[in-house]
Amino acid sequence: MGARIERQKNILDYTLAALLRRKRKNAVLVLVYTLIVFLLASVVFFSRSLQREAADLLQGAPEMIVQRQVAGRHELIPLAYLEKIKKIRGVQAARGRLWGYYYDPVVGANYTLLVPESREVAPGTMAVGEGLARLRLSAVGDDIEFRTHDGSLKELKIARIFPAELGLVSSDLVLVAEEDFRGLFGMPRELVTDLAVQVRNPKELPTIAYKIAEALPDTRQILREEILRTYDAVFNWRGGILIAILSGSVLAFILLAWDKASGMSMEERREIGVLKAIGWETADVIQMKCWEGLAISLTAFLPGVLLAYAHVALTSAGLFEPVLKGWAVLYPHFSIKPYLDVSQVAALFFLAVVPYTVATIIPSWRAAIVDPDAVMR
């Protein structure tokens, strides 16, 4: 056993020395390899992080939302529907939600207006996100004018500003009282935006949703699980598409690796010839080539993965963000925390290292079977 390890150590020793002797040629290869790993890893890490963030954010969302649809469009829903829903066994609570968007022409931004469940906001006042306060240069106590549905103006006093830590989710948020909300948008008393339903046993969610659909045929039911699943699918789909596009570069890289491995210089061929003449066997030369591949792969893989991690952690994957995150599709903004697990590294291994290895096996074998007599002559 010890002798065998010693033997491998010697082969490895020789391999590393040989690699260093041809520094420039190998440096180019390692550089391209690192770049490929970096690109693939950035996509994989980033789409996974987005998925996690969406999951974390949606933790606080209601389990089920019931929306009314008219002619295939989301419509306001009558509060009377609540009674029918509450009658269904298993429903713990149901309430109407009031929310909407308001475009502020002064700063050219969209606000999200929401009536909180608890009556924490007094009529005539509002609680706003830090981003909004900054944009409007206002502080607690200031008034902000809103243009109501009939063109008149309505002033609301800022009672509270959300701290900046909550900023990414709440920076465009405005909490208002129900009266103000209805007055602003001219929404009748008996209508709300949608209904949030709470269910005692989460396993019954689909059944209850089905019952609601039967009792109220003009509504659609959206489960939190489904929103999550859709986000998951969207992010992974985007990540997959990017990887499919990048696979073109991987292919080019494989060709480069294949070409480099098969186009051996006369000097290298002579080197292998000498090795074989002094007693190396074909299997040893293949072993050496295998170590060579491993050394190059690790040298490229580790920095590539680390750089990608930094790319996602420090710049929120600045290169790919618009493609992967989408524009207005996802309303809440995300702060990116990279999230790493073994399967991602394994996936990267299959996307980058395996193709490289496969591309070099056959040229390595070709190199290993050279006839010492033929090359040294």
Next chain:
Amino acid sequence: MLFHPTILALYAGSLMVSFLVLYALPPTWQVWRRWDLNSGSEEQLTIERKTYLISTLLAYAFAFELLSLFLYIFTAEQLHTYFVGAMCAAGSLYVNAYGYPTLILRLINFLLVGLWLIVNYVDNRAPDYPLIRKKYLFFLLLAPLILLETALQAGYFLQLKADVITSCCGSLFSTDRTLIPDTPNFLPQFPARVIFYTVMGVTIGWGSYAYRQGRGAVLFSGLSALALLVSVMSIFSFISLYIYELPSHACPFCLLKPEYHYVGYVLYLSLLGGGLTGIGAGILSPFRNITGLAVIIPALQKKLILTALILFVMFAAVVTFQIVRSNLVLS
């Protein structure tokens, strides 16, 4: 069809392995048909060189198979959120008819490629390659299975369709199906435990005997295969229950999750490794009378039996530890 990065990685892995196998096929055929060690012809010389290529290709294919086996389960696990009613990998593999066959074929292929490498190792140590035609025939039979695995896996992934929200309604109405496979409670609890410990005990006992005496490897090989099967069934019928501490959760995949301290990796790696080396010890026996292998095989058999013993003992010890530590009491 889902465009998931890890799915693409699995496609890439399978295509690469298939490429290696396809590339190895023509030279293998040539070796099988035309091998003649006594000939000094140029053709024989070329063929001899090609044997190095085939061994190298298959060694890599084997390594990739092992790694992608776990990645496959991992991916199935991640995918479960896409399907209404699936709780973990057990559910997502059940979504269409290709999920489980792919997994089973992957396991079989892993064992077969491993056995091929063991035979190949022995054969390469003898100066006159006595097993060469046999091992290449073995490979010719094995290759279609690996290609079939790639096809089945593609079938599985291509037919996946996530239950996402559509614009007209929530996707609720696909909830009629249940994606929880019938729990294969092969055996009632009590006999299952008795059978598991009996088979393990006999296998380990006979293995120690075979190791010391240098014979009985064929029987050990059969016992190892049996132990592998019984252990897999036991994971379904009681081992998983003890680990999850839930009498109703008989899932072989959640063991691989971090919540259970990745105990599944220890269990499956020791079990697969033990099964492979145990079976491998026995299939060498018929060749031990061939001159040139008479010394090599018994020595290797001892090593294989010892490895299998260590791995089986490890498996049994981890299982026993989990049962003792568990708060679940099954009667």
